[in-house]
Amino acid sequence: MKRILTTCLLIMFVTSFLIANFACSSVARFETGTLKISPVQVIEGNPVIASVDVANVGGDEGTYQARLRINNTLREIKYVPIAAGQTKTISFAIDATAGTHHIRLNGLTGAFSVLTTPAFAELVVSHIQAKVGETVTVSANISNTGSVSGNYIVDLKVNGSAEETKTIPVNADSTEKVTFAVTKNNPGTYSVGIGGLSGSFTVLTPALFATSNLVISPQQALPDREVSIACSVTNSGEVDDYCPVILKINGIAISSKNVTVPASATETVIFNFSSNLVGSHMVEIGDLSGTLEICEGLLPTLYAGDTWVFREVHKGIEYIKTERMMREENIEGKVCYVMQVTYDPPLDGWIYEETKWIDKATHYPVFSRVSATLSASGVTMTRLVSYSREGAGNRWPYLVGNEFTVKTSWILTDFLDAESFTDRGESTVTYHCVGIEDTTIEAGTFRCFKTVSYENYQSTYEYWYSDKAKTRVMTRGITNAHTIELISYSVK
Numbered sequence: 001m002k003r004i005l006t007t008c009l010l011i012m013f014v015t016s017f018l019i020a021n022f023a024c025s026s027v028a029r030f031e032t033g034t035l036k037i038s039p040v041q042v043i044e045g046n047p048v049i050a051s052v053d054v055a056n057v058g059g060d061e062g063t064y065q066a067r068l069r070i071n072n073t074l075r076e077i078k079y080v081p082i083a084a085g086q087t088k089t090i091s092f093a094i095d096a097t098a099g100t101h102h103i104r105l106n107g108l109t110g111a112f113s114v115l116t117t118p119a120f121a122e123l124v125v126s127h128i129q130a131k132v133g134e135t136v137t138v139s140a141n142i143s144n145t146g147s148v149s150g151n152y153i154v155d156l157k158v159n160g161s162a163e164e165t166k167t168i169p170v171n172a173d174s175t176e177k178v179t180f181a182v183t184k185n186n187p188g189t190y191s192v193g194i195g196g197l198s199g200s201f202t203v204l205t206p207a208l209f210a211t212s213n214l215v216i217s218p219q220q221a222l223p224d225r226e227v228s229i230a231c232s233v234t235n236s237g238e239v240d241d242y243c244p245v246i247l248k249i250n251g252i253a254i255s256s257k258n259v260t261v262p263a264s265a266t267e268t269v270i271f272n273f274s275s276n277l278v279g280s281h282m283v284e285i286g287d288l289s290g291t292l293e294i295c296e297g298l299l300p301t302l303y304a305g306d307t308w309v310f311r312e313v314h315k316g317i318e319y320i321k322t323e324r325m326m327r328e329e330n331i332e333g334k335v336c337y338v339m340q341v342t343y344d345p346p347l348d349g350w351i352y353e354e355t356k357w358i359d360k361a362t363h364y365p366v367f368s369r370v371s372a373t374l375s376a377s378g379v380t381m382t383r384l385v386s387y388s389r390e391g392a393g394n395r396w397p398y399l400v401g402n403e404f405t406v407k408t409s410w411i412l413t414d415f416l417d418a419e420s421f422t423d424r425g426e427s428t429v430t431y432h433c434v435g436i437e438d439t440t441i442e443a444g445t446f447r448c449f450k451t452v453s454y455e456n457y458q459s460t461y462e463y464w465y466s467d468k469a470k471t472r473v474m475t476r477g478i479t480n481a482h483t484i485e486l487i488s489y490s491v492k
Helices: 002-025
Strands: 030-032 036-038 041-043 048-056 062-070 073-082 087-094 099-105 108-115 119-125 135-144 150-158 161-170 174-183 188-194 197-203 209-217 227-235 241-249 252-261 265-273 279-285 288-294 307-314 317-331 334-347 351-359 365-373 380-392 403-416 419-441 444-455 458-466 471-477 483-490
Touching: 036 108, 041 150, 048 062, 048 073, 048 099, 048 108, 062 087, 073 087, 087 099, 108 150, 119 188, 119 197, 135 150, 135 161, 135 188, 135 197, 150 174, 161 174, 174 188, 209 279, 209 288, 227 241, 227 252, 227 279, 227 288, 241 265, 252 265, 334 365, 419 458, 419 471, 419 483, 444 471
Parallel strands: 041 108
Antiparallel strands: 030 048, 036 048, 048 087, 062 073, 062 099, 099 108, 119 135, 135 174, 150 161, 150 188, 188 197, 209 227, 227 265, 241 252, 241 279, 279 288, 307 317, 307 483, 317 334, 334 351, 351 365, 365 380, 380 403, 403 419, 419 444, 444 458, 458 471, 471 483
16 A cells, blocks of 8 residues: 555656646747947937847747837837747847937847037148159048047048048047048049048159250361260150250260259250260260261361461561451351451551451451551551452361362452552462371470472472361461461460
8 A cells, every 4th residue: 555655646746747847848938148239339310220139948939029228218119029949139220319328128238329420621632733653641620519429430532432441539529630641653633532522633644754856066076176965855744853864975974964854845955075086976865876076177166256376477577467266247148257367567567457258168268358557658558359269179177198279369459548459360279288297386286287288380388287276387488488387376
């Protein structure tokens, strides 16, 4: 009987345990996670999402009742069915005015703040024009007119696309400056924008240089005479810049200049060069090239102020003759040097001064004029002489072995008070360049071309011509005692 009673009690205990366990497993039970608020700070007009993960750990489906309160005011209730063993996220979208707001979601609490819409002003672009690779700053003022301090996200847009984003903290009722640095490597115009404000800047095309118009003047030059070598440098870019210009002679850089060339402009660069090395010389500037000939015996160029002083012995009388280059003039269709010649004492007793017009292309006289008062009688006399020439061969440049013949005709007219007297004459002279030799005279030592003149097949004069002095430094008569020697000079 006792065993039966014990068995009955054990059956009753197991049965009650099973019934209780069954009853418990059939009820929904909910567990909540952490309250999530995103973002915790937002600009007014944008929603805030409050969410929580809810898990049903019970044995049966149930409905979770989520109550959202904002600042202790019930804002919304959601009824969310959740199956047993399932987890669901329950979210609320919250629109709120500017300020700080407190959330209560069932037993969970949190807070978020709503910032006033920022106000942007005073967009400043540091460079309206910039070079390639140059930094341009773009700035603007951002104002928080609300009562809540916070961070504002500011975008810089370039040509309509976001270039950079910055987060700018701005205290309540305050203004801050936001600055962006922009660097562009491609020329063009760029629009920029911050918070509805807009501006622009232009990246200029870099300086682009080209050289042209190489001019070597003269292209044939005497040893040690200065030559002008020039070219044009054009900047086709939009930026003022300097261009290094290098002069090369025979492949060797001998001089350089940094030439500032404004945008879309052309500048002329000039180098001065001289050499005593006779021969051809290659001249290069950039991709330009030309040839300079350094030669002896070339036709010289005279300049105003060039002066020569000679000692001349003629018919047994010694004179000091001074020749001075005065200017250039056109006469009888020719470009002439105007040469003033003075004599001390007067030549032939009456010629104190003579003016000669000398053909620039040949250095032969074209015309001469002498005006004087005859001391003995007091009569005024003027002598005009015009010359014409023809011949075979060329005087210039001087070359050893060269021979040329000149036939000179002249008309001489003397005006004596009211009367005039005319005389005509001509001569034919052959000149032969016989060699080069160093000649020492009072004016110095000169490297000279020696020439001998002949009339009627008889040698008459010897001449020594110097490139350095640009004249005959010595003349010596062979058939007479007529001599001329340079005693001083000054030439450019």
